[in-house]
Amino acid sequence: MSQLANIKQNIDTIIGADELMERIRAGKKLRIKLGVDPTRPDLTFGHLVVFNKMKQFQDMGHDCILLIGDYTATIGDPSGRSDTRPVLTEDEVRANAETYLEQAFKILDEDRTIVRYNSEWFNEMSFGDTLNLARKMTVARMLERDDFAKRHASNSPISIVEFLYPLVQGYDSVMLESDVELGGTDQLFNMLVGRQLQKDAGQPEQAVITMPLLVGLDGVKKMSKSYDNYISFNHTAKDMFGRIMSISDETMWDYYRLLLLMDEERIEHHKSDHPMVAKKHLASSLVAMFYSLADAKHELEQFEQVFAKNQRPDDMPEFQWDSLSGGETTCPLLNLMAGTDLFPSKKECRRLVEQGAVKVNDESVSDPKAILDKPADELVIQGGKRKFFKVLG
Structure with a gap:
């Protein structure tokens, strides 16, 4: 060129x-x-x-x-x-x-x-x-x-x-x-x-x-931390992959063009693929840019395991029950979630629960007042589509 x-x-x-x-x-x-x-x-x-x-x-x-x-x-x-x-x-x-x-x-x-x-x-x-x-x-x-x-x-x-x-x-x-x-x-x-x-x-x-x-994850406003619609250079490979996968199909092509510097001929080639296939390629390419091909491959496999096969990811953050519950034998689910700092706020945790987007050991929980008992072994909690964490008893 x-x-x-x-x-x-x-x-x-x-x-x-x-x-x-x-x-x-x-x-x-x-x-x-x-x-x-x-x-x-x-x-x-x-x-x-x-x-x-x-x-x-x-x-x-x-x-x-x-x-x-x-x-x-x-x-x-x-x-x-x-x-x-x-x-x-x-x-x-x-x-x-x-x-x-x-x-x-x-x-x-x-x-x-x-x-x-x-x-x-x-x-x-x-x-x-x-x-x-x-x-x-x-x-x-x-x-x-x-x-x-x-x-x-x-x-x-x-x-x-x-x-x-x-x-x-x-x-x-x-x-x-x-x-x-x-x-x-x-x-x-x-x-x-x-x-x-x-x-x-x-x-x-x-x-x-x-x-x-660049349009942010909402597909409307420019990407900005102020709007919480951003992907940062410092996001983990997992978060980076997941956030890219959350953008709209229409927005995806701007990311191909502006972030990967892909020309129109190659973009047209990817448009012939299923949008999910094209988005996985985009996410893998960008994660590889900031991390490595091995990291990109791993995150792709984890994404497919969670979303395509409905399985838990192999790796997830782990927290001790006592550190989240203050040493109590019972604890509100919202407190456990908020204490991990994996979610923006306790209000967001409540919203996820009320929408039925939270599971405890694969069982859906929709009551924001739910109280959990200290597990003998562990609890696996899923909040939304991408966030999983373990609470160890």
Whole structure:
């Protein structure tokens, strides 16, 4: 595949394409910028879409800069937000940044990735420097942003700090002298600010490439931990496989396209298979990407054992009765389930029980007030389709 075809694969928007191709034809080694704010400890498959594009540039021999926004994370990116993000402490940002790198190098080549932190320059700026940067943008221009415009129209608060965020992100491009900036479609405004600031600084303007936002497990909203519809780089092989298998048949093809970088001809080939077969292939391929072929094969076998053959999985978490019950000889089922931390909340445990989605030793239980006795040996509890655990007496 040619460089141009690689660059254009799966993109949503490219701005500055002509200048970019001129630099490529001139043999320039491009500086590719991808910024991530460590606002949460996990990267998700939504990030994988953009990391895949960075990896393509890396494989073409260009300089790829992973910018850790440790400074901007303390501000909070307002992109796509209807309210102000919570402020993180420096310790939280630092801890998240460390795990971001561990996760990023599951996709990117660590030896060929340049890692920078925007605190390198922003910690050195004076308040006067900040005011000079703020003069580069008008309030009217900021309100052209869709999310700002909506919040302003609805009288929702917008802090001055949030107004500064696009300028701060754009200034990163000046400091890195980037030729290309990558991001999701929700980052377009911020990246265009980078072009403007580079022009003001007398630098060649970066090309801007936006990637589609990956739809989450609900098949509606973009993948986000805030919506609990995500798959993270750090999910276990089991959870990763199970979550992928839960997506809709329609959503599956976007995952093939954006996460596996599969071309349309091969996607059409998989569409000729039964959807369940195609989804198992997708789940196996993605688990192998983050773990191994052996792990992917194991999770496929376990999935088929549980779902196709209606059997228990071979391996499941084990808990001691006394640690869940407080040493009592009887315990409410909901307390046992909630005490494992396998479920989001006790409310979710209750919902599963009331829906008849919980089994104790293969017997369905639908009473949320059910009390269980301490077993002589063990109990096997199933909550929903995928979660099994043992309680040892």
